[in-house]
Structures are given as C-alpha cells and as structure tokens.
Amino acid sequence: MLRVQRASQINGTVRVPGDKSISHRAVMFGALAEGTTSIEGFLPGADCLSTISCFRKMGIEIEQDKDRVTVHGQGWYGLQEPSQHLDVGNSGTTIRLMAGILATQPFHSVMEGDESIAKRPMRRVIGPLRQMGAKIDGRKDGEYTPLSIRGGELQGISYQSPVASAQIKSAILLAGMQANGVTSVTEPHLSRDHTERMLQAFGVKLVRDGLTVSIEGGQKLKGRAIQVPGDISSAAYMIAAVMMVPGSSLLIENVGINPSRTGILDVVDRMGGKIERINERVVNEEPVADLLVTYSELQGIEISGDIIPRLIDEIPVIAVMATQAGGRTVIKDAEELKVKETDRIATVVSELSKLGAKIIATEDGMIIEGPTPLKGAVIDSFGDHRIGMAMAIAGLAAEGETLIENDDAILVSFPGFPDVLQSISK
Ligand SMILES: O=C(O)C1=C[C@@H](OP(=O)(O)O)[C@@H](O)[C@H](O)C1
C-alpha cells in the first residue's frame, strides 16, 4: 500500500526512468539485428523486462544490469522456436509488436499475459497480419489471448488503420520488413513514431509521407548503441505534482520530447502552466531536453482531436490536474482509454470521485469541474500503473492521507516512483 500525505511544496531536480516505448523497441530491434546492441538508460520496469524474457526464450542472449542492457542480435531469422509460451505480462506493446515479428518467423509460437492483457483487443493487429498471410489464432477468432502464431512468407499490404495506434502501425511495419514488396500503413492521426525513427537508426530505409509510412521487404538491421531518454509519460506525474501544489518548481532532466509525445506539454501550456525546455538536443534520432516546471494557476480547457494520441497515456494525470484548474475541462475523442490496462475512463472517474473531485464520464472521455478541494481516501489502482501514479499525485493536494492499494502495478513503468515522489515533496 502506498501512503501519500498532502505536500506543502514540490521542488528539486529529478530524473525519470527511461522511455518505455523506446526501451521495448531497442531490445526488439537489437535482437533482430546483426551484431551487438548496447542500451543505456533502459527502463527496468516490468513491461520491458517481459520483452527481454520473451527474446531470451527464443534463444537470444541478453545481459541486463539495471538500466544497462546488451543484446546479442543474431539477425532477423536468428530467433529459435520457443519451447514454452511467451509471457508478455501486463504489456500491450510487447504482445502487439511481437505479433508482427513472429508473423514473419518460420515457426510456431504462443503469447499470453496477465488478466488485463486477456481483456485487451488483439484483432486490430491480427486482422492486418492475417491479410498479409500470417496464420494467427486466439480466443474469439483472434480477439483475445492466448495468441497462437504460425509465421511464414508474407505479402506486403496497404493498410488504412481505423485507429491512431503506434502498436498497430509498428506491428504491420515489422511484418512488412520481411514481406514481399512494399507494406504501407496510413493512420487517421499521427501516433508515436519511435518505430520509424529507431528502424532508421538501425539502418532500415522507410518512406514517411504525411500519415503514411511505407517499408520495403527484405531489409536488415545493424546492431548499434542506443541511449534511451527519460520517459515523458513518467515526467508527466512530476509536472502534475508541481501544478497541484502552489509555490512549487522542479527541474526534470533528460526527458524525451519527441513531438508525437509532447501533448502533455501543450496542454499544460494551454492551461496556463509554465514549462521551459532547456538544453534541447537530439540523441539517436530522438529530441531530448531538461524541463523546468513552475507552478501557476491553471484554467480548464477542451482536449480533443489530433492531440489525443500525443498524450493518451497522460490523460489520467491530466484529469487529476484539471480538478485544481479553474472552470471546466472537457476530454473528448479518447475512447481508446477504454482498452488500456483498465477502462481508464471508468477507473479515473471512480477513483477521483472518491477523493471528492467533480468528474463525470462521457462516451469518449470525461468532464471535470474545478477547482475542487480534495480529501484523502483509500484508492485502488486496479492493477493499472497509470491509475496508481495519477491518484498518488492527486493525494499531494488532498487533505490528510491518501492510500493507494495494489500499488505494485507502478513497477510496470516507473520503478522508484514512491522514492522520487518523496524526494521532491515537502
Ligand atoms: O507503441 C507504444 O509503445 C505504445 C503505444 C500506445 O498504445 P496504442 O498503440 O494502443 O495507442 C500507448 O498507449 C502505449 O503505452 C505504448
């Protein structure tokens, strides 16, 4: 159980753990590359450790010590048929991206995960992979785990994705890496583009044209060194902590500021908060900066449309900030929240309501009225890391004590979160 007391001030200098999306991809691409890939700043969270364990079960040698990882890649077809099921744990990114990789492999494999993964939709990736020729099955005609994959020769497709999802886009592009001809994916709004950037960093040629990415089959990856920046999705909790407690300021060092991820910075700016980007640089095709965050009174705004994929994982903590903003915050076009680790519309609304927030659920988002004084309560993370952390941040502004049950879930993306929070709270 995580205990959070009301804070009188947040300040100091912090670093957040490595980016989860980039860490997964560094291990996957390193395993498929020829030669060694050394990773610094890797996120040793449960999700990325699941990715490592899956590749080890396919014979790839991987050394990991905290945030340093060495992957001994054997080339695309250097994976061996796993003799056991591949356990993806709680990680949607692992199962969906690996589905694309396993679809190209000349062997049979089975992927499964925890209770939450068993409820998340898989046909969104299985459908297009089947169109390419992969033989994939699962419960309810491939909608749910376990997924059984018999890979083989694939044909390139032109896929129009109904959802702006980096997991769908990445799975298809990875399958396309070994398909006959060209594979292209078009999405309705831009989702995070770490796959595109990192494939290029590993020597792959792809073409980006607006919302379409195309890749030619038969390409090879070349092992390399990767430095992973801090995760802006984890930094979001620290940014929100500052905005919850008047008089606060914080320097967050080494944060990835890829434009497909910076919706949170735009939202805080539009709400009237101050975030200065310092020391901007580019590391392995990914922009990075230090963020100087200063408290200011926030105003409610509408958040909808193109920005949603650029802040999808930050919506729980944005809802928390909105409880302290003046006026109404409306979050729309965010139905994807319903298919994350939990139904995040339902869990954000139920848990923030327990703290006294004025919040209601809508079909595709939520509406929050503020500013509202919060009162400590017993909260459940429901096994969802982002719900656990968002409610801990709410606790910083709540009278008395807030208790978070099932806080182990936080290890999925932010090991050390309670210590970091403690170190910046007064
Ligand atoms: O590709 C990725 O690394 C991720 C993509 C997003 O999911 P979707 O692709 O389902 O939008 C995001 O929510 C998830 O945390 C990580």
Ligand SMILES: C=C(OP(=O)(O)O)C(=O)O
């Ligand atoms: C949705 C998330 O991750 P995944 O889809 O990889 O489980 C998340 O980290 O908020």
